[in-house]
Amino acid sequence: MKNRLKNLRDKLGIKNTDALLISSISNIIYLTGYNGFSNEKREAYLLITKNAQYIFTDSRYSIAIEEKVSDFILLKIGAQKPFLKILEDLIKDENIVSLGIEAKSLTVIEYLAIKKIVKCNPVDSILQEAREKKEEIEINSIKKACDIGDNAFKYILGKINEGISEKEIAYYLENYIRQNGGEPSFRSIVAFEKNAAIPHHLTGDDVLKNKTGQYVLMDFGVKIDNYCSDMTRTIFFGTPSSTQILIYNTVKESQEKAIKLIISNYRQKNNTKINYHKSTMINQKGISASKIDKIARDYIISMNYPSIPHSLGHGIGLDVHEYPSLSPKSKDFIQNGMIFSIEPGIYIPYIGGVRIEDLIAIRNNVPEILTHASKNLTII
Amino acid sequence: MKNRLKNLRDKLGIKNTDALLISSISNIIYLTGYNGFSNEKREAYLLITKNAQYIFTDSRYSIAIEEKVSDFILLKIGAQKPFLKILEDLIKDENIVSLGIEAKSLTVIEYLAIKKIVKCNPVDSILQEAREKKEEIEINSIKKACDIGDNAFKYILGKINEGISEKEIAYYLENYIRQNGGEPSFRSIVAFEKNAAIPHHLTGDDVLKNKTGQYVLMDFGVKIDNYCSDMTRTIFFGTPSSTQILIYNTVKESQEKAIKLIISNYRQKNNTKINYHKSTMINQKGISASKIDKIARDYIISMNYPSIPHSLGHGIGLDVHEYPSLSPKSKDFIQNGMIFSIEPGIYIPYIGGVRIEDLIAIRNNVPEILTHASKNLTII
Numbered sequence: 121m122k123n124r125l126k127n128l129r130d131k132l133g134i135k136n137t138d139a140l141l142i143s144s145i146s147n148i149i150y151l152t153g154y155n156g157f158s159n160e161k162r163e164a165y166l167l168i169t170k171n172a173q174y175i176f177t178d179s180r181y182s183i184a185i186e187e188k189v190s191d192f193i194l195l196k197i198g199a200q201k202p203f204l205k206i207l208e209d210l211i212k213d214e215n216i217v218s219l220g221i222e223a224k225s226l227t228v229i230e231y232l233a234i235k236k237i238v239k240c241n242p243v244d245s246i247l248q249e250a251r252e253k254k255e256e257i258e259i260n261s262i263k264k265a266c267d268i269g270d271n272a273f274k275y276i277l278g279k280i281n282e283g284i285s286e287k288e289i290a291y292y293l294e295n296y297i298r299q300n301g302g303e304p305s306f307r308s309i310v311a312f313e314k315n316a317a318i319p320h321h322l323t324g325d326d327v328l329k330n331k332t333g334q335y336v337l338m339d340f341g342v343k344i345d346n347y348c349s350d351m352t353r354t355i356f357f358g359t360p361s362s363t364q365i366l367i368y369n370t371v372k373e374s375q376e377k378a379i380k381l382i383i384s385n386y387r388q389k390n391n392t393k394i395n396y397h398k399s400t401m402i403n404q405k406g407i408s409a410s411k412i413d414k415i416a417r418d419y420i421i422s423m424n425y426p427s428i429p430h431s432l433g434h435g436i437g438l439d440v441h442e443y444p445s446l447s448p449k450s451k452d453f454i455q456n457g458m459i460f461s462i463e464p465g466i467y468i469p470y471i472g473g474v475r476i477e478d479l480i481a482i483r484n485n486v487p488e489i490l491t492h493a494s495k496n497l498t499i500i
Numbered sequence: 501m502k503n504r505l506k507n508l509r510d511k512l513g514i515k516n517t518d519a520l521l522i523s524s525i526s527n528i529i530y531l532t533g534y535n536g537f538s539n540e541k542r543e544a545y546l547l548i549t550k551n552a553q554y555i556f557t558d559s560r561y562s563i564a565i566e567e568k569v570s571d572f573i574l575l576k577i578g579a580q581k582p583f584l585k586i587l588e589d590l591i592k593d594e595n596i597v598s599l600g601i602e603a604k605s606l607t608v609i610e611y612l613a614i615k616k617i618v619k620c621n622p623v624d625s626i627l628q629e630a631r632e633k634k635e636e637i638e639i640n641s642i643k644k645a646c647d648i649g650d651n652a653f654k655y656i657l658g659k660i661n662e663g664i665s666e667k668e669i670a671y672y673l674e675n676y677i678r679q680n681g682g683e684p685s686f687r688s689i690v691a692f693e694k695n696a697a698i699p700h701h702l703t704g705d706d707v708l709k710n711k712t713g714q715y716v717l718m719d720f721g722v723k724i725d726n727y728c729s730d731m732t733r734t735i736f737f738g739t740p741s742s743t744q745i746l747i748y749n750t751v752k753e754s755q756e757k758a759i760k761l762i763i764s765n766y767r768q769k770n771n772t773k774i775n776y777h778k779s780t781m782i783n784q785k786g787i788s789a790s791k792i793d794k795i796a797r798d799y800i801i802s803m804n805y806p807s808i809p810h811s812l813g814h815g816i817g818l819d820v821h822e823y824p825s826l827s828p829k830s831k832d833f834i835q836n837g838m839i840f841s842i843e844p845g846i847y848i849p850y851i852g853g854v855r856i857e858d859l860i861a862i863r864n865n866v867p868e869i870l871t872h873a874s875k876n877l878t879i880i
Contacts, residue, residue: 155702156700156701156702158686158687158700159539159540160539160686160819160820160821161821163700178809178810179699179809179810180698180699180700180809180810181698181700183697183698183849183850184698184700184701184702199827199828199829221608222608223607223608223609223612224607224608224609225607226607226608227603227604227605227606227607227608228601228602228603228604228606228607228608228611228620228622229603229604229622229624231608231611232603232622240608242608242609242612244609291678291679295675295678298671298675299671306538306540307538317563318560318561318563318564319559319560320536320538320543320560320561320564321536321564322535322536322564429558429559429560430558430559430560439540440540441540441541447579448579449579469563470563
């Protein structure tokens with residue numbers, strides 16, 4: 121945590137900012153390790169100045185903060201001492217002229233009040249960039265989450281049978297995750313048949329009836345030690361048609377093309393230490409994320425299927441969706457320490473769909489697939 | 501839903517606003533009934549103009565929206581058609597000069613972009629006021645959630661035994677809720693002994709060991725049909741001391757005083773149809789929420805315990821925390837249709853604490869307690 125604070129402070133100067141107001145839950149966890157605040161309501165802020173760090177919260181949390189976040193100075197918010205008043209005093213005392221804010225987290229009502237006190241400067245990128253490259257301890261947490269996810273998938277295959285509903289599968293998956301020390305990192309998506317054509321289908325009461333090669337898409341994740349995993353598998357209930365098999369294999373091949381591109385570029389980089397910037401795909405900045413998206417997307421289009429109606433992948437960590445973004449318009453580069461999903465899909469409206477999703481980490485400059493559940497065509 | 505839209509439109513004029521941009525998940529559910537969007541990431545907006553209503557989302561959701569939200573015009577966001585571009589075109593076409601926004605939901609980054617297109621006008625209160633008075637169908641959903649909560653509490657009493665941890669109790673409670681068709685409306689708080697002194701304790705690995713009158717505080721809720729319940733009970737593991745019994749009875753009495761105040765004022769109102777505004781507590785606006793807070797708070801202080809370190813209660817509905825607020829500085833009035841918690845507590849730092857929480861509805865001008873789990877001193 122101390123290194124993280126130091127890194128932040130190093131960047132304050134670059135952004136012409138005297139201090140940083142942290143409001144998002146995941147950044148509060150990233151900097152304090154404390155995850156007791158609500159995700160839905162603002163219950164705390166951090167203020168990182170050049171010389172000190174403060175945590176603002178109310179008396180519901182003060183004992184917990186004193187015990188668990190001892191390297192931050194606790195400033196108790198209350199009816200007599202509203203947040204804005206304490207902030208205003210600190211801004212004067214510490215001579216803060218420009219305050220860095222999280223523009224993606226702070227709401228308009230907070231912003232309009234704070235900017236009456238001090239000049240606000242959106243600096244989301246500082247924490248975004250810090251968090252997109254994971255430390256070893258973060259990679260290990262995500263690996264742990266992926267392992268539980270892999271086992272949950274194996275477990276659920278034994279539960280899928282005629283008469284089971286989408287909601288029941290989600291319940292069994294999530295219950296398995298909880299019993300193994302995690303919690304779901306997002307609301308699990310379980311989609312049968314035509315529902316699998318909706319990439320973010322809302323898991324419902326549809327029931328598996330006939331073994332006619334029905335699409336069963338399962339997209340779920342695990343959160344453990346505050347870190348998330350994310351994986352998708354699509355299986356068939358009953359023998360699929362040749363069309364369905366072609367769709368499945370096209371998605372699988374599309375994903376493999378993207379993964380191979382990453383692996384081969386890192387191999388090339390590692391083999392040509394001195395001249396790796398001569399590679400067409402990888403340079404000192406890393407591999408272009410949009411090019412990874414493109415190779416998977418183009419393959420699906422070349423097979424005459426509709427283009428993927430979402431990005432190929434996203435970074436993951438304390439949040440399910442972080443940077444980098446692997447999408448057609450992304451300007452991001454894949455670099456050492458990043459962990460991200462590769463999740464191509466083909467969706468045929470009102471018929472069905474297939475998505476396959478794995479997480480990849482670049483660890484010590486070597487790509488490593490973190491999810492291991494089988495991707496062989498699976499028929500139940 | 502149509503009535504809700506009509507009510508909104510009626511209020512646009514009062515707020516000098518031509519249209520309303522809805523961004524919060526709970527307001528999207530309130531106006532469309534669709535609850536498939538993520539709570540953590542912005543995936544949709546609504547635009548309510550004088551003559552039409554639009555829903556902006558991406559192709560991951562478009563089939564679901566076409567099927568389930570057919571009275572809204574779907575505007576698909578994509579890489580080629582970003583949200584801001586579509587919004588800008590609509591603002592021109594519909595001649596929107598002032599756009600109402602949700603200042604408590606919209607983020608700074610969204611706001612800074614939108615206000616380049618159109619004048620923004622925070623109008624959170626329109627939906628806040630609409631939602632704080634519940635329709636019959638909403639009251640029934642919350643009652644259903646409360647019933648499951650009551651049963652979960654009965655069930656958990658049979659599970660509490662030596663060796664059980666806070667996390668295990670939370671797991672059993674939440675699993676019971678899920679198996680009965682609901683989901684937890686928030687992360688359950690289970691707090692043993694000194695942890696019970698932290699009003700929002702983060703449920704952990706502490707284990708019940710000795711039957712020495714340990715505090716066991718359980719604060720949990722159920723969400724069903726998108727509506728939330730919320731309840732707290734504190735029981736003792738082993739026979740409590742006379743001090744503990746006094747704390748328990750003081751909290752219970754404090755809650756009863758608040759509830760009695762509401763009931764007696766409504767009785768008075770209903771008995772004196774014509775002159776009810778002569779009552780000291782209730783007038784045409786309803787009962788003063790701060791006065792309800794005060795009677796409960798003052799009683800606890802009069803017994804020489806520390807004042808409640810949080811508000812006495814809060815409205816509840818699609819969100820766990822809504823309006824009205826029952827707190828010392830609240831300007832709210834309790835009116836027909838409102839549903840809110842009454843949850844006094846006494847917290848003795850590093851020792852323990854007691855909180856008792858029930859939900860009350862004002863239904864057809866009659867106060868009705870929705871949570872029924874026993875509040876008798878319970879010893880296991």
